[in-house]
Amino acid sequence: MRRSALAAVAAIGSASLLLSACSKADDNGGDGNKSAGANAATKGVVNASTQKGGTVTYEYSDVPDSFDPGNTYYAYMYNLSRLYARPLMTFQPGPGEEGNKLVPDLAEKAGEPSDGGKTWTYKIRSGLKYQDGTAITSKDVKYAVERSNFARDVLSLGPNYFQQFMQGGKAYKGPYKDKSPEGLKSIETPDDTTIVFKLNRPFQEFDYLVATPQTAPVPQAKDTGIDYVKSIVSSGSYKFQSYDEGKQAVLVKNENWDPKTDPLRKQYPDKIVVKLKVNAETIDQDVQAGDAIDLGGTGVQAATQAKVVNDAKLKANTDNTYGGRLVYMAINNQVAPFDKVECRKAVEYAVDKVSVQTAEGGPIRGDIATTVLPPDITGYAKADVYATTGNKGDAAKAKEQLKACGKTTISTNISARSDRPQEIDAATAIIASLKKVGINASLKQYPSGKYFTDYAGVPTFDKKQNIGLHMMQWGADWNSGYGFLQQILHGDAIGASGNTNLSYLNDKQINEMLEKAIATEDDTTRNGLYGQIDKRAMDLAALVPLTYFKVLLYRPSGYTNLVSTSAFSGQYDYLNIGTTKK
């Protein structure tokens, strides 16, 4: 549900296509560059080059939530903001899952846990400066965390994990209200280069948390709250030259950024332009002409896809990557008759996943899924509990389970988000395959903005409306099993409304394993636990995995150092993209 530009793009997709009906279509992006071949950027860096100069353009069909590193929740902004805001940790630019590797950015090295994972200490590099030449201290990092996580009345758009995990986090009201000089007491800064986080429970994946832009330093004297977005003080390799809200941002080289303090950034292009509210089809054309990168990273439009995949020359310029998301259908454990596991299993066997995949746009838009964790998430283990021939569903087995459940037919409803055509298409295919085994489901659509707060996420509503099946899509806040599974499987996550655990599964074993995993220091053991949780959830038939979400990116031929990383939902890593054009 989060960290994705999907919803926005899907919503404006159909309207924007209309407007551009008379614009000229580019036949290809050929400027003589030899193509690296299809999916090359998922295996290595394409067009690797150290050439400097030129302008790199990013285009986006909507506007981001905010450029403020402390007030954003989109993966593409997490990716882009690193150009002007350095978090404590970040991800190593690398193809696919290699991109999931955490490396120190502002910090000298990865965090040092003590007290069984309840205390984390980071030392920041020396010689760090803001764009105005003033020194960056660990106090600025502390302040950045305080403003982004605790002042929810001012900056509310980012996640608030620090509020949940820091000692005394619930009571602290943020730096705008709480003017005391020491701020949040559980974040200590004994000197200008050290920062210590004291947590209320062991948390072995804390390095992932400090890899969000929320830990990028913000000088308290320059912070203007919600208006900080208009005058962001850069700590990275680029700084803002101009910022025109909702239209365009221009970044230029930051002279006070010292390459000696930064092993990751290279500062290749002279200028970076971010254009907003660009028509989705125009983006496709510009990208194919080699002049732009699709900032949202959601891939080409359906019509472009149809053109590109049938042309070997064009297809060689594409990357079809995993987006770190699972498209699935949750089976509501609280709505009869799906409180019985046999009835849930009947659904598992009945769904023709190939039909769903075709309805969603074919293998290019997603591989058929059989597990809760997608393959690009740490902890994924291959499994298929409800294997059917060719993944086409098994009506005989489904009817068997239905009989074991004591039913011959089931009448239920299936909820989907009205502004997500792909979800409705998938539901349409599911309804057709459920009908074959005697499960009659009718589609109910709700707006995505209130899907969790007012509709599918409200257990009493689901029971009253007899909604036993929920269409759902989930991407993790950080690419580990815990980040992915906690919000959709943990029983404690179930509330009166706003639930993302749409299976309404409250299984003691799963809850315990999740808590155990996050307190386990050893990576192998921890990742093994994620596999077990996945298996258990499938044994309980909590949800029907449909597809592992994929995007089709077109590689702009004029740009260098393109590599698609799982850390940012399959987007190209934006840290070092340069251009061969002047």
Place this chain on the structure above:
Amino acid sequence: MTAPIETTGAQAEAQPEAVLVGVDKGQIEGRSLGQIAWSRFKKDRVAVAGGVIVILLILLALLSRPIQAMFGLDPNALHQDLIDPNTSLPKGDFGGMSWSHPLGVEPKFGRDIATRILEGSWVSLVVAFGATILSNTIGAVLGVVAGYYGGRVDTIISRLMDTFLAFPLLLFAIAISATLQGGAFGLEGLPLHISVLIFVIGFFNWPYLGRIVRGQTLALREREFVDASRGMGAKGPYILFRELLPNLVGPIIVYSTLLIPTNILFEASLSFLGVGIQPPQASWGGMLNQAVTYYQVDAQFLIVPGLAIFVTVLAFNLLGDGLRDALDPRSR
């Protein structure tokens, strides 16, 4: 005693022409104004063509479900074996046209387009007729009441009309259709969506006819036959519904015929915007909505529902124009 319809101002003045028609054919005999209108209508070939198409469409819509049952057609049956999964497009040229799918199949699902057009036809016509009947009933009754009684009643009803005309109808329609999605008034699914559409489209369109009827009533209420009726002791409701309304049948019919195509378009627009008929139920607007994504690569899918709407709207408009010319030649 003559039928009331023969005494409207417009039609009474049209009589000399009608007499001449009779003289041409050498038949000197009286003909009712209905007959005269019909003879005028018959000469308007374009209008007759429109009328024939309209009758065919209504037959098609009425027989939609029986035809499907007879030939074993299912508008929601998937034929994904006819789809290329990589492009989502139908295999073969012209949107997958074949003998078994004469108008091709949809991208992604491979549902038969011809069957879905057939299924969509009754939805379109039911909504359009329902909404027209609703708005014209309200409009005719309130219009005649306002025109006949005048004074305070007229003021209140006229201001009410102004209020309704000032309503941002499309925005309101979108809002109300979106909120009533889940289930309301003990209805859900298709019956609910159809009733909501009829209500939204019909309930806010009545002032247009209301104003026309009011104006005509103002002219009629001073005429002798109304005075005569009043003199014989007739009371308000009798005069309204026995004396005035029958004389307004002409404009009401003409306006209805012209309102139906507008309503068909409105239903299609709402379904296109995703707040009308909900999938998987087929509707013409909904099909257009799906087709827009593929207009560059599978034009067939856009053209077929587009043509269906075009032909229907055109036919109703031609019929409506012809009827107006026949019933009220002065407006030609």
